[in-house]
Amino acid sequence: MSGTWAIIVAAGRGSRIGADLPKQYLKLGDSSILALTLDNFLQHSNIDGVLVVTHPDDEELFKRECSEFADKVHITFGGATRQESVLNGLQALESMRPDVVLVHDAARPFTNHDVITKLIHAGNSGKAAIAAFPVVDSLKQVSNNIILKNVDRNGLWHAQTPQAFPFDVIRDAHFAIEDLSNYTDDAAVAEASGHQISIVTSGKENFKITTPEDLVQATMTINNRQTKEYKMAKEHQMESRTGFGYDVHCFEEGDHVTLCGVDIPHIKKLKGHSDADVGLHALTDAILGALCEGDIGTHFPPSDPQWKGALSDQFLVFARDRVLARQGKIIHVDVTLVCEKPKIGPNRELMVTKMAEILDINPNRVSIKATTSEKLGFTGREEGIAAQAVATIQLPSAD
Missing domain, CATH: 3.90.550.10 (Spore Coat Polysaccharide Biosynthesis Protein SpsA; Chain A)
Structure with a gap:
């Protein structure tokens, strides 16, 4: 039965x-x-x-x-x-x-x-x-x-x-x-x-x-x-929005880099007013772009001393909460890191988990990729790291 x-x-x-x-x-x-x-x-x-x-x-x-x-x-x-x-x-x-x-x-x-x-x-x-x-x-x-x-x-x-x-x-x-x-x-x-x-x-x-x-x-x-x-x-009619973000930080003397919320041992660190997490900065800009609410510098200007050395997850949480405040939803995020070193692959899973945790979404909605520039340009010369990000969100229709 x-x-x-x-x-x-x-x-x-x-x-x-x-x-x-x-x-x-x-x-x-x-x-x-x-x-x-x-x-x-x-x-x-x-x-x-x-x-x-x-x-x-x-x-x-x-x-x-x-x-x-x-x-x-x-x-x-x-x-x-x-x-x-x-x-x-x-x-x-x-x-x-x-x-x-x-x-x-x-x-x-x-x-x-x-x-x-x-x-x-x-x-x-x-x-x-x-x-x-x-x-x-x-x-x-x-x-x-x-x-x-x-x-x-x-x-x-x-x-x-x-x-x-x-x-x-x-x-x-x-x-x-x-x-x-x-x-x-x-x-x-x-x-x-x-x-x-x-x-x-x-x-x-x-x-x-x-x-x-x-x-x-x-x-x-x-x-x-x-x-x-x-x-x-x-x-409750929703519309899809897509935003694009791009960020660059150069290297300086240090012992680790912070990428997508994860500290990775390295012979240098990224230079910036905050912790210089190039991945989170690019993604924050992508989400703010989808919202049509400016960029990371609009809300967290480098000239403001309160953001000196700040953890970049604060910026991403801000962007996330702006989506929620407008009754929206983050559907998918995709970050591409461009660098010769450090190697991203061994840390990718931890990065995905960390970004999903910050955004409060399922890890299967988070993509992190890495590529090199084939020894060309400032990333090829290992002078810094670049990041591109795309964010897809849903918002109540503005019509």
Whole structure:
């Protein structure tokens, strides 16, 4: 046995809604009701598989209205009643042997993922549980449009789906009952077999689309959702920026160089107002360039004594934080060091780790390369080191 499967019951005709198609194939926005329901369950991280119980006459309808899910779900045919359809679904899952099964109405496309998660947890704990919400309106018993008496609503709940069960529990309960036509939901079948059912509080948003009024409400719900999603997409629309940086420092007497945040033993050191980390300076300029916020000298002028001997990771942290302050993200950085000596290869991994740590990004987003100038120019004469850097960032669109 393994995992959690959902049975989506979609074999009904939905005659009360008064449409030419079974209601589960009616459109809400650009998608059918059934497609929205399937997408909701397939998007849940704890659902391992989905079985759709369809009507034998609806094969072409399913292929047309749920084509994007044809390779993602399993299909079986339903029976004359809802409970017979569920039984067919349970039999179809025998070979899958799931730990937990959730039975759900195709015409409830707005089930909250938190409710699904709680139901799965109940099933994995060996319990049966259903989505439901408490009755809040006053209840009246009526005959011929005349109120006979008030009904106490305390302890009364609206039963919904999904309804979750350990697979063996609900399968055996269906097999044990000869006539399933007297039962309106799976919880009633399980209760009749002696099982206790618990409640997971859901809400009115998990309504079943049954009448034309329900269809209007569902259309309003999907329109509101799409409007919110569009606004959020606009608010969070990102654009990519690329910046380039270049820096040079000459050698002077010393015993080590600092490159990309790492001290490397050498017979000389790099000359500069700060620690002269040519790699971090070039990268700082690349990020500031992508931000269109000047360069390292703009923010840390050499004429300012407070930066005398400063560690260059301070400059890179500043550039990083400027990206974050603008709700941006550093996607990738690439530094090329140009020198004859010292050798960069033995220190490359440590440099990558150090720069990733400073930038607070994954090391697989950091590239450090080295090359020589084939003995040409000031780097070829070992008079200094040059560095080039490219930074790719994302920022909220300025449009």
